[in-house]
Amino acid sequence: MSELRKKKLPGTRPYKSYTDAVLQQVLEDIKAGKIGHRQAEREYGIPRNTIRNKLKRCHEKAIGRPQAFTEIEEQSFVNHVITCSEFGMPLSMCDVRFIIKGYLDSTNTKVPQFKNNLPGVDWGRLFLKRHKAELGQRFASNISRSRAQVSEDMVKHLFVHLEKEIEGVLPCNIYNYDETGFHDVPSKKKLLFRRGSRHPELILNSTKSCFTTMFCGNALGEFLPPYVILKGKQKWSDWLKGAPPGTRLNVTLHGWIDQDVFDDWFENHFLPFALKHPGKKVLIGDNMSAHLTLKTLKLCTENNISFVMLIPNSTHLLQPLDVAYFSSLKSNWRKILYDWRQTREGKRCVALPKSLFCQLLKFTLDMGEPTASSNLVKGFLTTGIHPIDKDKVIQKLPQYAKEALQITDNVGECFKSFISEVRSSDLDKVQRSRKFKLPIEPGRSVSVEEVETFYDKKILCARSGPKTRGGVRKFPGRCKVIKPNRPREGEHIPCTSTSESRDVVDVCVSSTIHAGPTMLLEDCTSEHASPTVLMEDSTCEHASPTVLMEDSTCEYASPTVLIEDCTSDTIITTSTVVINRTDGYKVNDYVIVVYDGHTFPGTVTCIAEEENELLYKVKCMATSGGYWRWPDHPDEIFYRACDVICKIPPCNIEPVSGRGHFKINEPLLLSKVVLKI
Structure with missing residues (x-):
């Protein structure tokens, strides 16, 4: 006392x-x-x-100084704090104190015990003590937004199909597989140092190397031997020396699992073990692309195995190995690695040798063997896979408030203001800028002021007028294109095949295919010229198909182009291409435009007119793995009418994945001829 x-x-x-x-x-x-x-x-x-x-019923008030807030107000604070935590936005005690200050200021209330109406640290500690049955401070584990998007409906939908697959299947035939990485980072321990030491350090080697290992087990608690994947081109005998019995080894150039390695694991490692038990089998795993191969699916069909994939980004909820086994396994691994680092060889080696990994892995598995089987069984139970129970997973999802809270409006508005304003950060303004090569001499440094000035000039150039793509470039050794001058207002240029008053520009032929045809673009004799493109091969050793591009109703004159190449002995394997021009394009039409000789699909977002010439503002797509997708930063500029080649029918645009990839069935986009006009 x-x-x-x-x-x-x-x-x-x-x-x-x-x-x-x-x-x-x-x-x-x-x-x-x-x-x-x-x-x-x-x-x-x-x-x-x-x-x-x-x-005598005297002095019946609470002992100590009276509280600054009523019971209703404090309960309102508690309810709001709980609601924010359930929505994935938990508050710190500092946040709560500033929210309460805003509440007092909004109600014109002055609390003499609070300096500037801001509750102190002691008030926050006593507030938690008064409501310890409802609130508590804990370290929060970070979870990505993709994992947080796993909803109750998604879980219910999964278990509807999972229940049908598992019905009547023995627990020894329900398997879960997953690979994990063993990092070369020993465990941390509390050690003794001089009081006040600012840099407590332990001399211990560690690297960023990682060793991938595939694990698999069933709902009965039986494990398959580990399947080790190391980085390399060749397999060496000492890499498996002293490994756990039954271990298999494979190598990849990157050290991770790929489709070929997964096929080998399934065919030569999983099937021999699983076929020991009769009856239908169920194999459960995540939706990694390397785990889904045609060979594996065929083997599953032949051997009566149901291949079940979990919800994306849900392994922390539905993967038995992740939920109940890997945590203790990694803890044992760090202890074994720490003990080895204390040995003479461990102190000498900077990186963990591949020849010692399997030996240390065996010690790790032996350490966790007494509890490994029971942990795996609990993992299947916790994830609701066996016995089947979707409520086991649903109760772990964030539970939002189902009933209206009895709270005051002022407190509610204060919390809303905090979420929308106080927690807002200037980091939202941080954006990626377009990258340009700075015109700075080699060896000379650059300042931030020079970079800002450079960007300002770029912005001014972009705002000076609508940007049109194209230009005259010369590349020696390539075929030439004859392009006529565009007619002025009120002027008509008749069709001709000569090269008078024409600009010489280049044509780049892709090196991935045979090149060498003659392309002739002729202009018809209609009132407004429109191009007809004819590709013929007269001198090549191999015949090439004819490509015809016609325009019957173009409002503005389009150029006549002549492409000749007599020096190449190869051909272009391109089918007939027909350009269907229209009288004009509308907003939201899908079109093909030419930029720097390349063709790109896009949509018309705006139509303008400058000097009696139509300009189309088109937002273009970008290539991605053989398909097309919308880029993260919109590529949207103005094009002249002659640069908009044709309209794409919506039926020719097919989505091929949920990641925004599209397949566009247009010969102009598939053609390997690249025109730089």
């Missing part, structure tokens, strides 16, 4: 050494005549003045 009085710590004064239940029992005994005031003071440590005041 003397130490507490000397330190004068806030909130340490012992107001009473008895509970309210004991005081109430003593008062009832005194009223019944079973005990006197002095005897109660001696036996229970309750002062006689307190007993007398309680009997």
Whole structure:
């Protein structure tokens, strides 16, 4: 008691050494005549003045300084804090204090105990103590937004199909597989240092190397031997020396699993073990692309195995190995690695040798063997896979408030203001800028002011007028294209095949196919010229098909192009291409445009007119793995009417994946001829 009085710590004064239940029992005994005031003071440590005041119903308020807020207000704070945590936005005590300050300021309330109406640290500690049955401070584990998007409907939909697959299947035939990485990072331990040491360090080698291992087990608690995947081109005998019995080894150039390795694991490692048990089998795993191969699916069909994939980004909820086994396995691995790093060889080696990994893995598995089987069974039970129970997973999802909270409007508005304004960060303004090569001499540094000036000039150039793509470039050794001058307003240029008054530009032929045809683009004799493109091969050794591009109703004159190449002995394997021009394009039409000789698909977003010339603002797509997709940063500029080649029918645009990839069935986009006009 003397130490507490000397330190004068806030909130340490012992107001009473008895509970309210004991005081109430003593008062009832005194009223019944079973005990006197002095005897109660001696036996229970309750002062006689307190007993007398309680009997006379005096001083019935709470002991200590009165609370700054009413019970209704404090309960409102508690309800809002719980609601924010359930929505994935938990608050710190500092956040709560500033929210309450905003609440007091909004209601024009002044609390003398709070400096500038901001509750202190002591108030926050006592607030948690008063509501310890409802609130508690814990370290939060970060979860990605993709994992947080796993909803109750997705889980229910999964278990509808999973229940049909597992129905009647024995637990020894329900398998779960997953690969994990063993990092060369030993465990951390609390050690002794001089008090006040700012840099407590331990001399211990560690690297960023990682060793991939595939694990698999069934709902009965039986494990397959590990399947080790190391980085390399060749397999060496010492890599498997001292490995756990039955271990198989494979190598890849990157050290991770791929489709070929997964096929080998399934055919040569999983099937021999699984076929020991008769009946239907169910193999459950994540939706990694390397796990889905045609060979594996065929083997599953031939051997009566159901291949079940889990919801994306849900392994922390539905993967038995992740939920109940890998945590203890990694803990044992770090302990074994720490002990090995203390040995003479461990101190000498910077990186963990591949020849020692399997030996240390065996020690790790032996350490966790007593609890490994039971942990795996609990993993199947916790994930609701066996026995089947979707509620096991649903109850682990964030539960949002189902009933309206009885709260005051002022408190609710204060929390809304905090979420929308106080927690807003300037980091939202951080965006990726377009990358340009700076015109700086080699060896000379550059300042941020010079970079800002460079970007300002780029912005001014972009705003000076609508940007049109194309230009005249010369590349020696390539075929030439004859392009006529565009007609001025009121001027008509008749069709001709000569090269008078024409600009010479280049044509780049892709090196991935045979090149060498002659392409002739002729202009028809209609009122407004429109091009006809004819590709013929007259000198090549191999025949090439004819490509015809016609335009019957183009409003503006399009160029006549002549492409000749007499030096190449190869051909272009391109089918007939027909350009279907229209009188004009509308907003939201899918079109093909030419930029720097390349063709790109896109949509018309705006139509403008400048100097009696139509300009189409087109948002273009970009290539991605043989398909087309919308880029992260929109590529949207103005094109001249002659640069918009044709309209794409919506039926020719097919989505091929859920990642925004499209297949566009247009010969102009499949053609390997690249025109730089």
